[in-house]
Amino acid sequence: MLRSKILNRIRLLKPVIDRRCMSSASKTPLTLLEVDDKSGIATLSLNRPPVNSLNIDLMNSIIESITEIEGNKSRGLILTSANDRVFCAGLDLNELHKPNQERLKEFWAVFQDVWLALHLCSVPTAAAINGHAPAGGCLLATACEYRVMLPQMTIGLNETQFGYMAPKWVMLSYLSVLPRRLAERALTQGKLFTTAEALDVGLVDEIAASKEEALAKCSTFIDSFSKANPLARSLTKKQIREPDVQKLIADRAGDLKECLEYINSPLLQDGLGAYFEALKQKSRSKAGKS
Numbered sequence: 001m002l003r004s005k006i007l008n009r010i011r012l013l014k015p016v017i018d019r020r021c022m023s024s025a026s027k028t029p030l031t032l033l034e035v036d037d038k039s040g041i042a043t044l045s046l047n048r049p050p051v052n053s054l055n056i057d058l059m060n061s062i063i064e065s066i067t068e069i070e071g072n073k074s075r076g077l078i079l080t081s082a083n084d085r086v087f088c089a090g091l092d093l094n095e096l097h098k099p100n101q102e103r104l105k106e107f108w109a110v111f112q113d114v115w116l117a118l119h120l121c122s123v124p125t126a127a128a129i130n131g132h133a134p135a136g137g138c139l140l141a142t143a144c145e146y147r148v149m150l151p152q153m154t155i156g157l158n159e160t161q162f163g164y165m166a167p168k169w170v171m172l173s174y175l176s177v178l179p180r181r182l183a184e185r186a187l188t189q190g191k192l193f194t195t196a197e198a199l200d201v202g203l204v205d206e207i208a209a210s211k212e213e214a215l216a217k218c219s220t221f222i223d224s225f226s227k228a229n230p231l232a233r234s235l236t237k238k239q240i241r242e243p244d245v246q247k248l249i250a251d252r253a254g255d256l257k258e259c260l261e262y263i264n265s266p267l268l269q270d271g272l273g274a275y276f277e278a279l280k281q282k283s284r285s286k287a288g289k290s
């Protein structure tokens, strides 16, 4: 009994670094997980340079970290980025453009899994959005219960801008934070909101001047549950989220089939190819390579 108490204490004191999913290029961990010894709040930092784009390994690392947080009795989870400019650039376009079919199936299933894991995480969740959060980056943030964002960044589900329609369950995340009329307009326009606009419409809850302040505001949000019974809180959250979650769970295979057909269609592949090339070109010109 005493031994397990001490072990738990050590686990809280010592930052836990997730080493299971490493970047193959640099052998650095794709997520960094630290648990604050005083508050018991876990901070999960996305750490896949250059822009934290979501490939299979990064998403698996996020899921493993969430499982670990739920197992180590952390009081809450703050999702943030180790990169000062980009919270998360969304899905890794390398996984969607000219994909290997078997890998694409696995990729899409893990994408569904990461959304479910964040959506159903039993502890309070908050996103400290310390950089741009387009598409899948916005999705991670909206799956959390609270969002604090740094100024002069952008956030939004911009899929229509690169020729994609967001799947139904992705749209549900937007509908959980935005009024229907606004969500419809923003989704069809593929709008990227500036930080100020995002606060104005309620896509984010607060603005912070620095990453430290964003983390502190997220901690304050998590502390706001100190008087709630953790089990009752978690069951209430699950109950409220149940209809959205069920829409995906009830037809995961159908969603996979629909998405694979959609992603593989020549028109979408061409559009995505052009979008990705423009992105690379922009990056090359920035680096003075062209």
Ligand SMILES: CCCCC/C=C\C/C=C\C/C=C/C(=O)SCCNC(=O)CCNC(=O)[C@H](O)C(C)(C)COP(=O)(O)OP(=O)(O)OC[C@H]1O[C@@H](n2cnc3c(N)ncnc32)[C@H](O)[C@@H]1OP(=O)(O)O
Binding pocket: 050, 051, 053, 085, 086, 088, 089, 090, 091, 092, 093, 094, 132, 134, 135, 136, 137, 158, 159, 162, 164, 165, 166, 167, 168, 170, 258, 259, 262, 263, 279, 280, 281, 282, 283, 284, 286
């Ligand atoms: C019914 C069936 C529906 C099926 C639909 C299928 C899919 C849609 C549904 C799901 C929702 C989610 C979709 C997505 O997330 S798709 C990804 C969309 N992401 C974006 O559009 C963001 C693109 N990136 C940017 O805008 C910028 O990079 C940035 C994030 C604002 C950062 O800007 P910064 O100036 O700091 O960096 P660079 O632009 O110079 O980029 C550096 C480097 O990273 C590469 N890169 C950027 N984003 C991605 C990415 N998402 N995937 C892979 N690679 C990316 C970029 O090319 C540069 O690399 P290089 O080697 O060229 O230097």
